Amino acid sequence: MGNVIAMSRNSAAAATLSPSQLASAKARILEAAAEMFRTHGYDVSMEAVAAAANVSKQTLYNQFGSKEELFKAMIAERGAAMRAPLKAHALVRHPRDMLTDVARQYYTHACSPHEIGYYRMIIGASQQFPEIGAAYYEAGPKEMLEELSNWIAREERLGRLDTGGDSKLAAEHFLGLITAQIEARGLLGVGTEMQPTEIERRARYCAEVFMRAFGPESLLR
Amino acid sequence: MGNVIAMSRNSAAAATLSPSQLASAKARILEAAAEMFRTHGYDVSMEAVAAAANVSKQTLYNQFGSKEELFKAMIAERGAAMRAPLKAHALVRHPRDMLTDVARQYYTHACSPHEIGYYRMIIGASQQFPEIGAAYYEAGPKEMLEELSNWIAREERLGRLDTGGDSKLAAEHFLGLITAQIEARGLLGVGTEMQPTEIERRARYCAEVFMRAFGPESLLR
DNA sequence: TCAGTTTTGGACTGAGAAGTCCAAACGACC
DNA sequence: GGTCGTTTGGACTTCTCAGTCCAAAACTGA
Numbered sequence: 444m445g446n447v448i449a450m451s452r453n454s455a456a457a458a459t460l461s462p463s464q465l466a467s468a469k470a471r472i473l474e475a476a477a478e479m480f481r482t483h484g485y486d487v488s489m490e491a492v493a494a495a496a497n498v499s500k501q502t503l504y505n506q507f508g509s510k511e512e513l514f515k516a517m518i519a520e521r522g523a524a525m526r527a528p529l530k531a532h533a534l535v536r537h538p539r540d541m542l543t544d545v546a547r548q549y550y551t552h553a554c555s556p557h558e559i560g561y562y563r564m565i566i567g568a569s570q571q572f573p574e575i576g577a578a579y580y581e582a583g584p585k586e587m588l589e590e591l592s593n594w595i596a597r598e599e600r601l602g603r604l605d606t607g608g609d610s611k612l613a614a615e616h617f618l619g620l621i622t623a624q625i626e627a628r629g630l631l632g633v634g635t636e637m638q639p640t641e642i643e644r645r646a647r648y649c650a651e652v653f654m655r656a657f658g659p660e661s662l663l664r
Numbered sequence: 665m666g667n668v669i670a671m672s673r674n675s676a677a678a679a680t681l682s683p684s685q686l687a688s689a690k691a692r693i694l695e696a697a698a699e700m701f702r703t704h705g706y707d708v709s710m711e712a713v714a715a716a717a718n719v720s721k722q723t724l725y726n727q728f729g730s731k732e733e734l735f736k737a738m739i740a741e742r743g744a745a746m747r748a749p750l751k752a753h754a755l756v757r758h759p760r761d762m763l764t765d766v767a768r769q770y771y772t773h774a775c776s777p778h779e780i781g782y783y784r785m786i787i788g789a790s791q792q793f794p795e796i797g798a799a800y801y802e803a804g805p806k807e808m809l810e811e812l813s814n815w816i817a818r819e820e821r822l823g824r825l826d827t828g829g830d831s832k833l834a835a836e837h838f839l840g841l842i843t844a845q846i847e848a849r850g851l852l853g854v855g856t857e858m859q860p861t862e863i864e865r866r867a868r869y870c871a872e873v874f875m876r877a878f879g880p881e882s883l884l885r
Numbered sequence: 886t887c888a889g890t891t892t893t894g895g896a897c898t899g900a901g902a903a904g905t906c907c908a909a910a911c912g913a914c915c
Numbered sequence: 916g917g918t919c920g921t922t923t924g925g926a927c928t929t930c931t932c933a934g935t936c937c938a939a940a941a942c943t944g945a
Contacts, residue, residue, distance in 0.1 A: 723921080
């Protein structure tokens with residue numbers, strides 16, 4: 444933990460600093476807190492968080508009045524980083540390609556051990572702080588479901604999919620196909636990280652199954 | 665919870681006792697521990713467990729040497745209660761009916777708030793005790809997946825399903841279709857308990873989607 | 886250089902919980 | 916009724932952790 448120079452909270456003075464000191468104290472704390480909460484759950488001690496952030500306990504308490512406050516601030520900040528899983532996908536592509544891509548993205552990001560650890564922490568915390576589970580659901584799965592559902596409805600209007608009108612349930616099912624046990628295994632700690640070829644295989648398979656179930660005859664095979 | 669007779673640990677002597685004393689101390693403790701751990705996570709105090717079991721702290725420690733031991737004993741006992749989700753299903757039925765039934769069972773049992781609470785607890789504990797997550801997976805999801813996969817393979821041999829040979833992945837996908845977001849919502853505490861009609865709707869839908877994707881042409885519609 | 890602010894380390898308080906100990910009460914069995 | 920093992924309550928020890936306090940050091944801006 445050798446260090447050289449410390450920085451004030453507000454200025455961006457240039458100097459040779461260790462990476463962990465580049466950001467402001469607040470940002471550093473949030474980052475460290477995210478990591479510690481993710482890997483140890485809500486039970487990490489504030490001491491440990493302070494140490495990880497390379498900051499004194501007092502500074503930690505100056506920035507965030509309490510553990511709960513820190514935790515919620517961390518959640519709020521991280522929430523923003525989780526969005527837009529589906530943006531920038533045009534309508535012009537074949538539904539199968541689009542779906543494959545969504546699955547691929549999901550596997551590489553949302554199902555990574557890192558993200559699963561975060562998810563596990565949220566699940567644990569949502570017992571103690573129900574509003575956190577709700578907020579996570581709103582910002583994460585729910586938003587993704589809505590985007591997916593809207594996309595499906597659009598494709599249906601174009602005659603390229605046929606879900607019998609229930610695009611919402613179809614979207615849930617597609618997400619279900621993707622996560623199918625992968626998430627569960629990760630949450631229980633028996634997850635083996637997927638190799639790229641496995642990701643590719645599963646992503647294609649998901650899209651294929653979905654298309655078989657919901658594609659119009661013309662696209663079937 | 666009216667009761668009549670109480671038992672000593674070893675004998676079955678009859679007497680008028682309070683309801684909570686009907687079972688042996690050990691059994692009562694395990695039951696209370698399951699409930700407390702389920703609703704409060706691993707963080708419940710041993711005091712609270714003892715109180716819930718209507719037993720002194722010392723007796724608790726006489727039966728189970730430590731909190732960890734109690735926790736694991738409780739898991740081991742509950743594990744047995746979770747099996748056999750799929751047994752006793754004959755091969756004679758139409759695959760669609762079988763699948764609908766599986767989904768129905770899953771919704772009524774595995775997705776109940778009670779079971780979800782238990783699942784959440786296991787997830788939380790599997791961070792602290794990785795072997796617990798693994799044990800749960802082996803006894804629960806994995807076993808169910810294997811049964812399902814074997815059934816699918818059999819149906820495939822009979823020409824009533826066609827998964828292209830990957831019955832294991834197909835089984836995972838079917839489970840994925842069932843849980844699709846239901847479990848996630850439950851874990852995050854935003855789950856609204858499903859009404860019977862909703863269960864029925866979803867169960868049928870799951871089976872329908874699976875059949876569309878994996879049923880042979882003759883069964884398609 | 887100097888005044889004002891922030892950070893730091895470290896000691897401290899208070900609460901809660903794991904686990905132990907013990908004397909008294911209880912229950913089972915003879 | 917008497918004996919032996921168990922249960923009980925409750926006091927007790929030890930630990931960990933959230934959160935506070937404070938005096939000394941470091942940094943900032945002028």
